[in-house]
Amino acid sequence: MSCWDTIQDYGLRAIGIGERLLPREDFTLCQQVTLIGSGMIWNVYFGVFALITGFFLATALAVGKASPRKIFRKPAEWFIFIFRGSPLFIQFFFGYFLFLNLKSVSPFFDPFTAAWLGALIVLFFNTAAYSGEIFYGALLSIPKGDTEAADAYGMTGWARFRRVIWPTMLRLAWPAYTNEAIFLFHATALVFFSGFPAWQQRGDALYYANYFADKTFNPFVPYPILAGYFILLTLIIVAIFGYVNGRLNRHLPREAKPKLRLRPNLIR
Amino acid sequence: MACYLTTPKHMSLYWSVLTVLLLLAVTAPVALAFGFGGASAARSSIAPLRWFGKSYIAIVRGVPDIAFFLFFVIALDQGIEYLRHRALCPDWSEPIRQGNDFVVCQAAKMPLGEAPQWVHETYGFTLAVFTFAIVFGAFAANVLFGAMRAVPHAQLETAAAYGLSRRQTFWRVLVPQMWVFALPGLSNLWMVLIKATPLLFLLGVEDIVYWARELGGTKTSRFTEYPHGDWRMWYFLALLVFYLVFTRVSEVVLDKIMNRLTHGQATAGGEAQRKAAA
Secondary structure: OOHHHHHHHHOOHHHOOOOOOOOOOOOOHHHHHHHHHHHHHHHHHHHHHHHHHHHHHHHHHHHHHHOOOHHHHHHHHHHHHHHHHOOHHHHHHHHHHHHHHHHHHOHHHHHHHOHHHHHHHHHHHHHHHHHHHHHHHHHHOOOHHHHHHHHHOOOOHHHHHHHHHHHHHHHHHHHHHHHHHHHHHHHHHHHHHOOOOOHHHOOOHHHHHHHHHHHHOOOOOHHHHHHHHHHHHHHHHHHHHHHHHHHHOOOOOHHHOOOOOOOOOOOO | OOOHHHOHHHHHHHHHHHHHHHHHHHHHHHHHHHHHHHHHHHOOOOHHHHHHHHHHHHHHHHOOOOHHHHHHHHHHHHHHHHHHHHHHOOOOOOOOEEOOEEOOOHHHOOOOOOOOHHHHHHHHHHHHHHHHHHHHHHHHHHHHHHHHHHOOHHHHHHHHHOOOOHHHHHHHHHHHHHHHHHHHHHHHHHHHHHHHHHHHHHHOOOOHHHHHHHHHOOOOHHHOOOOOOOOHHHHHHHHHHHHHHHHHHHHHHHHHHHHHHHOOOOOHHHHHHHHHHO
């Protein structure tokens, strides 16, 4: 069987298209690369959607935490503390079993026990809490002159937030937010190791890498492949976020533009 | 209820909490030592040592994921068995990798096949500690490396002017002063380390995640004698609270230490303390 056939059979295996049975013996390098790569579809799916939805909640949380009113501040503080103070791994488990219990209450919760929705919700809350803290820090360090200028122009309320505070906040938070995005994509690898079942063996990249490592007792092939995919993914994220960073700071002279400094972390 | 909470399985759960605490207590100093070694190596004046330190920091920090944990434990295990195999069974002619299997002679098995259960558990735990220490050692090395560079250069020049040797300068001037710069990074690392402990579960140690799953569930026939339904949700809620409390306590303690260390330092924090006292 040529490599092209393998790609046709297993290229979209992770979303259920193609050959149903996973290879059982005589694993070729091509099969490993293809299947682990097809698992990356899930990692990208979780990462992208959690990041996009989390962004809005994070903004709300940051504004809430910076609010002088207690009824806004306290819930935001608690939300951020709970999701930043406990391991994501435990959150996944708790979320899964919570949804499992809710399922018996109402059939409405049926899809929540599947990874595509349940794990996405946990990741969404988690990234919202982490980015919320980043945005909050940025809100606190907005130069006083900027808000004073907005006041001097007579801007209030929504216009002041939309045109002055929010863009400045994003500009200040962007390097840290890039790191958070990278963490998030790495964290997606935890999904299928934490209660959420991989239905019909449609798992993410780490699920397949682990499958191969278990079957062959040889970790030296699948995990480096996985690492390679993740490094590639990280580079793509850095490129996209770097482009946005340039756009956010397009009014600044060239030397004053803040550079993205990457500090990839390991675990959240 | 009191009876329910003291079944043998629950006792195992409590022991596994201690395992987690033990892991933290052992890993933190070992990782710090690795970090200290790495940072000292990275700023050494001997080139190979410097390259070694820098590449240690770069490689471990660059590899992205928990994949590192999964990979490293098997790799370490096979590495040890391979070395013992070479040393103990020199007249073994078959290849070690037979297709998909990793085969070593009986005497080289680690731990030995007939060893009691606790040896296996201790061995697994040691591997886990070692893996954690290597990974977090690299992060700590990076923090300490930065902290050593943050110590004002004038301090080192003064030490040199007083005729201290390089070694004396390092131990008597640089090391005592770097902690205040290192502590924010190290405390951040400690928080990350706390949150990394559930990954023990992935390394095959029977930790709290394992027992919470076992105890709460009714699916496994072994536990049907427990008079409740699916309580895994509550067990994991308890774990969540455990970690939150632990994080909070650490925050408070680390703040106290930071206060102590800042005392009398020529930093913004130390200046603020001096003004507040005056």
